[in-house]
Amino acid sequence: MTAWVMQALQVQKAEADRLRRHYWQLYGTTLAGLMAEHNMDPEGYLHAVHDIRFDALQPDPDLAAQISALPGRRIVYTNGSAPYAEKVLAARGLTGCFHAIYGVEHAGFRPKPERAAFETVFARDGVDPARAAMFEDDPRNLAAPHAMGMRTVHVAPEPHEAPHIEHHTDDLGGFLARLR
Missing domain, CATH: 3.40.50.1000 (HAD superfamily/HAD-like)
Structure with missing residues (x-):
């Protein structure tokens, strides 16, 4: 998420991480803050931040x-x-x-x-x-x-x-x- 915020808002890592946490606390999710304060498209964000590996998860x-x-x-x-x-x-x-x-x-x-x-x-x-x-x-x-x-x-x-x-x-x- 931090990397996506860095790229989308053209900010350094520390500022992107601060914004990510701030939006999560204020809006409930980083995405909601990005949408409210920067009019970001949710689809691109969700696709990018959810494109991860699941190797650490084990069946239960x-x-x-x-x-x-x-x-x-x-x-x-x-x-x-x-x-x-x-x-x-x-x-x-x-x-x-x-x-x-x-x-x-x-x-x-x-x-x-x-x-x-x-x-x-x-x-x-x-x-x-x-x-x-x-x-x-x-x-x-x-x-x-x-x-x-x-x-x-x-x-x-x-x-x-x-x-x-x-x-x-x-x-x-x-x-x-x-x-x-």
Whole structure:
């Protein structure tokens, strides 16, 4: 991302890295900041920053089994693009575990944590927040779903205390197994 910002804005690495972090904090994603402040085309950015290798990711058959055993409709919603999410799922051995995959493009390029972004994706999929749960690694992205009536689970190595986080786990597979 930093390299793309450097090239697109013609700035040095330190400034590009500062802008990338600033936009992420202020807008929810670097892309949203680039769009808001520089009128950048999201398609070119998403294609460039998601053109990466997935060698570091390993399949997790136990997690795949736990996700597949969950009742109801299972969707992925990411601030990345849907094609990127599909590649991540494939690298983790999770292809076929979800009924739908939504990227930032499905929310009109509005990012999580914006409530309107969630509303757009949930309406598109027919999600009833009162009958759903949101699993997320960024605590900011759980506030809107919680306010909409969803159960919320923070998935990260370190817990984050906030009123909109109902559960925390650093072991998603184990957490899902305990739910069942």
